[in-house]
Amino acid sequence: MAKYHVYGIGNALVDQEFEVTDAFFKSNNIEKGMMTLIEEDQQHALLDALTTEFGVKKRAGGGSAANTIFAAQYLGANTFYSCNVANDETGDFYVKDLTEAGIDTNLGHDRVDGVTGKCMVMITPDAERTMNTYLGITANFGVEHINQDALKDSEYLYIEGYLVTSDTARPAAIECKKMAENHNVKTAMTFSDPAMVQFFKDGILEMLGTGVDLLFCNEEEAKLVADTEDFDTAKEHLKSLAKSFAITLGSKGALVFDGENEILIEPHSVTAVDSNGAGDNFAGAFMYGITNGLSFEQAGKLASKISAEVVSRFGPRLDAELYNQFKAQVV
DSSP states (O other), rough: OOEEEEEEEEEOOEEEEEEEEHHHHHHOOTTTTTTOOOHHHHHHHHHHHHHHHHHEEEEEEEHHHHHHHHHHHTTTOOOEEOOOOOOSHHHHHHHHHHHHTTEEESTTTTTOSSSOOEEEEEEEETTOOEEEOOOOGGGGGGGGGGOOOHHHEEEEEEEEEGGGGOTTTHHHHHHHHHHHHHHEEEEEEEEEHHHHHHHHHHHHHHHHTEEEEEEEHHHHHHHHHHTTHHHHHHHHTTTEEEEEEEEEEEOEEEEEEOOOOOEEOOOOOOSSOTTHHHHHHHHHHHHHHTTOOOOOHHHHHHHHHHHHHHSSSSSSOOOOOHHHHHHHHOO
């Protein structure tokens, strides 16, 4: 039996959340609903503008795969997360967040000098999240940050699609996937954001390689990777990329494919406040489920419940004790 249910690799970013207006996007030339990479000077200017006009709503250790690992860990999975943060205050905050959750990590006291990545998460009244991200040192994630012993002792490797933007992280993810396959560790990947498929499609396909055991995406990402506006065509295309998959459909719930059967997962009705982290938490809850004896349908129902609850609150994840409370309502 493997020590870890899920071994994740991804960007390490400290999220700073703000409640903003659409007018702020227009006046600052920000594309709504997308993740946009920015430089450090842009980040400082944006942070000043956001703090002055709106004030910080919440601060949390984040990154797409990190949110997934937190969710899986809080639900009862054993997890490991490999990433890269600097030896600065923000990096200290990030490491403390991981270790207090019980997540094992490659991060220690030997972190190098630099700037830990930050993500400005802007939430509009319609609950849509828009992100401007300065990657900082996390863009230098490489093979040296992978703990091969922990990877070999894992049931699943989980790869974050955002790694495609870095010329060091992308090859590291590809190499990590090869390591996993050589040790019979199953592979899972998320596209993370429509922009990753739209602007970095060749790199995404390179990371997928010959395919993965499990793929996570939303409806828009599925259509983008298949170059189609037809959902049925898109889901059939995904079967050429992954042995199984889960497609989140927003207010329509989700569709999961277990390798043989397509299963529609009903949505949970909530008042949407903040969509940040919803897809990540869906993946975390789903991976907890399938590595702890649940069927794809049961895991999908749990993932739908958890992601809905995340949408109903501010921040990229729930308070730790809430995960098991909601798990008890579904499982």
